[in-house]
Amino acid sequence: MNFKGRMATALSVSILGLTAPIAADAQNVLRWTSQGDALTLDPMSQNEGPTNAMNGTIYESLVSRNPSLELVPELAESWEPGPDGWTFKLREGVKFHDGADFTAEDVVFSFERAMAESSDFKEQAKNVASVEVIDDHTVKLVTDGPNPILANQLTSIMMVDKGWAEANDIVTPQNYAADEETYAVRNANGTGPFMVESRAPEELTVLVANPDWWGKDEFPGNLDRIEYRPISNAATRVAALLSGEVDFVLDPPLQDLERLRAADGLKVETVAQIRSIFFGMDQGIDTLRSSNLEENPFKDQKVREAFNLAIDREAIKRVAMEGLSFPTAMITPPGVMGNTPELDEPYGYDVERAKSLMEEAGYADGFSVQLDCPNDRYINDEAICQAAVSMLARIGVDVQLDAIPKAQHFPKIQNRTSDFYMLGWGVPTLDSHYVFSYLLAKDGSWNATGYDNERVNEITQLITTETDLEKRAALIDEAWQIVREEMPYLPLHHQVIAWAMSEDFDIPIAADDALRPRYVVKK
Amino acid sequence: MLLFILKRLAQSFLVMAVVSAISFSLFNFVGDPVNNMVGQDATREQRVEIREKLGLNDPILTQYARFVGNALQGDFGLSYRIRRPVDDLIMERLPATIELVFVSAIIALVFGIGLGVYTGIKRNSWISRAVLSISLVGVSLPTFIIGISLIYLFAVILRWLPSSGRGGTVDLGWWTTSLLTVDGWRSILLPAITLSLFQMTLILRLVRAEMLEVMRTDYIKFARARGLSDRSIHFVHALRNTLVPVITVIGLNIGALIAFSVITETVFQWPGTGLMFIQAVNFVDVPIMAAYLVFVALLFVFINLIVDILYFVVDPRIRLGG
Numbered sequence: 001m002n003f004k005g006r007m008a009t010a011l012s013v014s015i016l017g018l019t020a021p022i023a024a025d026a027q028n029v030l031r032w033t034s035q036g037d038a039l040t041l042d043p044m045s046q047n048e049g050p051t052n053a054m055n056g057t058i059y060e061s062l063v064s065r066n067p068s069l070e071l072v073p074e075l076a077e078s079w080e081p082g083p084d085g086w087t088f089k090l091r092e093g094v095k096f097h098d099g100a101d102f103t104a105e106d107v108v109f110s111f112e113r114a115m116a117e118s119s120d121f122k123e124q125a126k127n128v129a130s131v132e133v134i135d136d137h138t139v140k141l142v143t144d145g146p147n148p149i150l151a152n153q154l155t156s157i158m159m160v161d162k163g164w165a166e167a168n169d170i171v172t173p174q175n176y177a178a179d180e181e182t183y184a185v186r187n188a189n190g191t192g193p194f195m196v197e198s199r200a201p202e203e204l205t206v207l208v209a210n211p212d213w214w215g216k217d218e219f220p221g222n223l224d225r226i227e228y229r230p231i232s233n234a235a236t237r238v239a240a241l242l243s244g245e246v247d248f249v250l251d252p253p254l255q256d257l258e259r260l261r262a263a264d265g266l267k268v269e270t271v272a273q274i275r276s277i278f279f280g281m282d283q284g285i286d287t288l289r290s291s292n293l294e295e296n297p298f299k300d301q302k303v304r305e306a307f308n309l310a311i312d313r314e315a316i317k318r319v320a321m322e323g324l325s326f327p328t329a330m331i332t333p334p335g336v337m338g339n340t341p342e343l344d345e346p347y348g349y350d351v352e353r354a355k356s357l358m359e360e361a362g363y364a365d366g367f368s369v370q371l372d373c374p375n376d377r378y379i380n381d382e383a384i385c386q387a388a389v390s391m392l393a394r395i396g397v398d399v400q401l402d403a404i405p406k407a408q409h410f411p412k413i414q415n416r417t418s419d420f421y422m423l424g425w426g427v428p429t430l431d432s433h434y435v436f437s438y439l440l441a442k443d444g445s446w447n448a449t450g451y452d453n454e455r456v457n458e459i460t461q462l463i464t465t466e467t468d469l470e471k472r473a474a475l476i477d478e479a480w481q482i483v484r485e486e487m488p489y490l491p492l493h494h495q496v497i498a499w500a501m502s503e504d505f506d507i508p509i510a511a512d513d514a515l516r517p518r519y520v521v522k523k
Numbered sequence: 524m525l526l527f528i529l530k531r532l533a534q535s536f537l538v539m540a541v542v543s544a545i546s547f548s549l550f551n552f553v554g555d556p557v558n559n560m561v562g563q564d565a566t567r568e569q570r571v572e573i574r575e576k577l578g579l580n581d582p583i584l585t586q587y588a589r590f591v592g593n594a595l596q597g598d599f600g601l602s603y604r605i606r607r608p609v610d611d612l613i614m615e616r617l618p619a620t621i622e623l624v625f626v627s628a629i630i631a632l633v634f635g636i637g638l639g640v641y642t643g644i645k646r647n648s649w650i651s652r653a654v655l656s657i658s659l660v661g662v663s664l665p666t667f668i669i670g671i672s673l674i675y676l677f678a679v680i681l682r683w684l685p686s687s688g689r690g691g692t693v694d695l696g697w698w699t700t701s702l703l704t705v706d707g708w709r710s711i712l713l714p715a716i717t718l719s720l721f722q723m724t725l726i727l728r729l730v731r732a733e734m735l736e737v738m739r740t741d742y743i744k745f746a747r748a749r750g751l752s753d754r755s756i757h758f759v760h761a762l763r764n765t766l767v768p769v770i771t772v773i774g775l776n777i778g779a780l781i782a783f784s785v786i787t788e789t790v791f792q793w794p795g796t797g798l799m800f801i802q803a804v805n806f807v808d809v810p811i812m813a814a815y816l817v818f819v820a821l822l823f824v825f826i827n828l829i830v831d832i833l834y835f836v837v838d839p840r841i842r843l844g845g
Contacts, residue, residue: 047562407554
């Protein structure tokens with residue numbers, strides 16, 4: 001075909017393409033936006049919120065969570081814990097989008113793929129030592145010893161078709177150092193309710209309903225088509241919703257919520273997020289790096305308590321968070337096993353008491369320290385830190401604020417080079433073990449506080465194998481009591497998320513900030 | 524002329540080498556990409572291992588040498604963020620940016636020169652005064668504010684134009700264009716106006732000042748005395764002599780248009796290279812940042828070369844002197 005001919009074909013194709021949306025008007029279409037696109041369609045290559053949410057619409061896991069974050073069966077119909085592993089009964093008659101059957105073989109393959117060197121889900125997958133096939137629709141996930149919360153740890157491990165992966169040379173997820181794009185980055189073949197119709201990364205991703213999906217009659221959702229276009233600028237996102245170009249914004253800025261509530265035909269939903277914001281204080285090191293003192297005042301529990309009492313969390317909520325936060329004394333939010341109202345009760349705000357504690361500790365004149373803070377990671381993170389600086393000044397502590405992009409902030413925590421830092425923590429397993437093992441255990445990879453309590457370390461180990469759930473809950477509670485007492489962290493609040501949407505839709509908000517299209521109803 | 528171009532080319536290579544070296548050394552201060560590449564679950568050992576694999580622990584000079592070596596072979600590596608080849612990504616995004624810059628350059632030129640000539644000749648009419656006052660807005664307001672204001676006016680309140688994105692694209696196989704459909708024009712209009720405003724004002728004021736100057740010269744008076752038509756005096760004799768400084772400024776500013784397009788593209792979610800660059804910076808996506816900066820440097824060098832050649836064409840004195 002000559003050039004003119006090619007152009008004519010391209011034009012006619014595109015004109016056909018232009019007419020398609022008109023036909024789609026008759027269907028239930030959800031057009032939505034948020035800040036960032038999924039990074040890849042490979043379900044094991046990037047463990048990142050938006051990516052997991054997108055892939056969770058196309059692919060499915062054995063066990064999943066509904067919008068209230070309760071465990072629900074997905075590709076497994078039922079499961080049975082045992083001393084050396086859990087047995088899962090797989091759903092029968094499930095097909096991948098390309099028509100292949102979903103069987104026990106695919107489960108084995110998917111776990112192997114998730115455990116691969118290049119997988120970003122190794123940490124979750126390593127809870128499973130191996131997968132035994134019992135029959136075509138029964139598998140046993142073998143564990144090293146008893147694991148009481150295995151089901152919680154499986155919700156982000158998606159099932160991939162073995163045959164499809166082998167045919168397309170994507171048996172393992174893409175390697176970091178690879179020099180070629182793999183097939184799975186832009187192509188997907190799951191068992192989920194939606195299939196990829198087209199994908200232009202960072203521009204537009206169109207998903208269409210899977211007509212053969214097993215759950216069609218079991219879920220309330222009635223969408224035929226989802227059009228997702230990321231918009232990185234917050235004001236533009238809000239404008240797109242106000243102008244009716246999109247039906248749903250996942251992450252409207254807090255300061256615009258009132259305006260969106262007031263707009264005709266729009267509504268805003270809020271829920272406490274599974275993410276807590278807190279400051280860490282390095283009490284392990286002998287001399288603080290950024291202080292005028294020769295010693296480390298954070299080693300003294302009185303100083304940590306004074307810091308906790310000097311922070312007016314209600315004021316932060318009012319001034320920095322537009323009223324949308326839950327002040328707390330815990331570094332993990334309600335919804336996570338281990339959080340109780342008693343433990344979550346904030347320490348209270350008492351500057352006089354804080355001052356006398358500082359005096360008792362021998363720091364009546366205060367000291368100086370640097371606060372490391374991200375400025376592009378959590379809701380109004382920099383504003384929170386600024387507020388904290390002036391509050392700590394009241395007890396004589398001279399805090400220098402260093403608010404920098406997350407790409408520079410997190411390495412400071414990773415490399416243990418910060419004295420005093422802001423961190424937020426979400427809990428995908430909804431179990432305290434996730435918090436203990438990363439933030440409180442001595443060797444936790446995000447524990448930059450140097451906190452090392454023998455009993456807490458021990459409990460972190462014990463609850464991995466304690467199958468008596470009552471005993472386990474008591475252990476978790478004991479550890480949290482110790483933490484509340486010793487205050488290795490300075491908890492601020494649990495974040496609140498807000499979703500803004502057209503009144504034509506029922507979109508159940510979820511505390512993990514993930515859209516679950518199978519529950520979305522167009523009225 | 525050929526010698527002149529060759530000399531310029533040699534200088535350009537030097538500029539490119541320096542620019543890329545400096546920008547590359549700056550990447551060290553942007554942050555650690557690995558933290559963005561793995562989930563929070565990843566252990567410290569895994570992070571160290573990935574740094575090692577990507578060669579991020581090597582001295583910056585080694586990294587730079589590796590980058591240049593690969594780049595000379597046309598290999599810019601794989602984006603850390605979306606794991607796709609960087610040259611593919613840039614080629615995919617380039618049409619959007621070029622069309623945006625092209626349309627806004629046309630707007631800036633047509634309105635800038637047109638209004639510049641008008642305000643230069645009819646200095647005291649109220650239209651000239653109004654144009655000049657309004658044009659102050661163009662220079663004094665940041666692109667970001669202008670963009671958001673236009674979105675609120677035309678997309679939210681009037682609902683005439685889409686607020687963001689690049690609608691109605693047509694894929695010609697080697698180029699995706701939004702200039703062939705009504706939808707495409709609707710979506711390019713706001714970002715193009717936003718982007719052009721600053722340049723338009725600049726050109727307008729420059730042309731006006733030059734016109735005022737030229738209109739006072741003897742040869743214009745003489746032309747008038749010869750009884751030439753106003754039209755011929757204004758557009759043939761006067762405008763032509765204002766063009767040398769204008770071309771210089773326009774040439775440099777087409778580069779600036781591409782640079783400013785970073786902000787405009789972010790506000791309008793225009794899927795061009797500028798938006799890609801911002802996203803890369805947030806993620807510390809070194810391969811994309813490096814390739815983009817080399818690309819921009821190349822562009823500036825190329826534009827300057829064209830400008831130099833245009834001098835030859837427009838101003839005979841340079842031809843004689845060279």
